[in-house]
Amino acid sequence: MKAAALTSFGGPEVLTLMDVPEPEAGPGQVRIRVRAAGVQHFDTGIRTGWAPPSIDLTFPVVPGNEFAGTIDRTGEGVTGLPLGTEVLGYSTTGSYAEYVVVPADQIVAKPDGMPWEIAGGFSANGQGAHLCLSQMQINPGDTVLIHAAAGALGTFSVQLARAWGATTVIGTASEANHAYLRSIGAIPITYGEGLVERVRAVAPNGVDAAMDNAGPDALRASVELVKDKNRIRTMISDEAAEELGVPALGPSRNADRLTELTKLYEQGHIKLHIRKAFPLAEAAEAHRELEKGHGRGKIVLSVA
Template identity: 65%
Template sequence: MKAAAASSFGSPDVLRLHDLDDPTAGPGEVRVRVKVAGVQPFDAAIRRGWAPAFLSVRTPAVPGNEFAGVVDQIGDRVTGVEIGAEVLGYSTLDSYAEYVVVPADQIVRKPAAMPWEVAGGFSGNGQGAHLVLQALGVGRGDTLLINGASGALGTIAVQLALHWGAARVIGTASAPNHDYLRSIGATPVEYGDGLVERVRAVAPGGVDAALDAAGADALRASVELVKDRNRIRSMVALDEAKELGIPLLGPGRSAARLQSVVDLWNEGGIKIHIRAAYALADAAEAHRAIELGHGRGKIVLLVDHTLADHAS
């Protein structure tokens, strides 16, 4: 199979097409012929040589922790799924490839109306937004601050928070993305120096909780704005979070969590903007784009060449 993999760790240029052996589904697993894989900052960190403590990464390393495609092989002791089923799901690595093997409890059915590009980039950010908002206890009447609100995770978090009854979501973003944030229900605020004062100006009653998807400076601003540090989480500035006494987000991905967010999309409660779709061979360009920051919506890889040819 073709896969975008890194034979060494470093800049986006280390990501190149490789010919690798096709994986085989073992007991309790399914193999999915991937159509689209999502691109996330986590993938870029893996490519640079970072890995969480639970993960040992060997080269050639195939990044990618979310995907959508068609089940084409089923291992022993798997029930409730059939060959040809259209699914979306999650892994930790290996999704930038024509085939990925995952436990059968890490996939859900793709809604017929969900475009492949949306499905391929949905699992990671959908579950991430659900998990962090649940940890923050976001609910009816809350004023929530989301730093980095126009990105893929922020976009879902804005809409999910409002669905859960938040009275207001304030989203930080660069000025060109402010109209987009308004379109999904957020009150936009500019990044940079003076952020605390600008947030206080639009939320004189205070901020109840904050989600940081932007970095250390935004996290420090959140500490000034939110009284209870247990209601602050960062998705990116983990070292600074430890220093500031902010809890880290624990694991919690599951098919049930993913299904709940998919259901909300199916009901029209979540809209996803695809920022850019790259062919698998252009994974390095996709990583350059995601590392620029300040982007709007989701970046995906079109693993299925027929989708890539159509996009081009």
């Protein structure tokens, strides 16, 4: 099969289209004919040689941890999932390919009418936002601060906070993305010096919870603004979080979380802006686009 893979670690140029063996579905697994795959910062880390301790990166490495497509084969013990069923789901690696194999409990039904590009880029950032916000205990009436709110993770976070009843959502972003933030229900605030004062000006009664997607400076600003550190989470600043006494994230992705998000999509609470869709052969360009920073919405690969 065709896959965007790498045989050495490095910059985007190491990610090339090549032929790799087709994976087979084992017991409890399904094989998906991939239609679209999301592009994540997790994937760019894999490309440079980073990996969580649980992953053994053996060349050729196929990145990609979220996908959408149709069930192509099922392994022993898998029931209730007919071939041809349209699904979206998540993996750790392997999604930048024509086929991906995952446990059957890592997929959910694709909502009718959800475009493939949105479905392919829905799982990872959606679940990351859900994970953070649920641990931040978002309540009706809350004022919530989302750093780096215009990106895919921020886009999900803003809309999910609103869906869960937050009265005010403040989003940090570059000025070019302020109109976009207003369109998804956030009050935009510019990054940089004076951020704490700007937030206090639009939230004179204080900030109840904050999510950092931008880095240590944003996390430190959050600690200044939020009284209870238990209501702060970060997706990227683990060392600063430990230093500041901000709790680490808990459990990871699961199908129940993803199902809840697809229902919110069907109800119109979540919309995902596709920044750009690249063909599988241009995965390197997709990584370059992601690593520019300050973009809005999601980058995806169209596989078939």
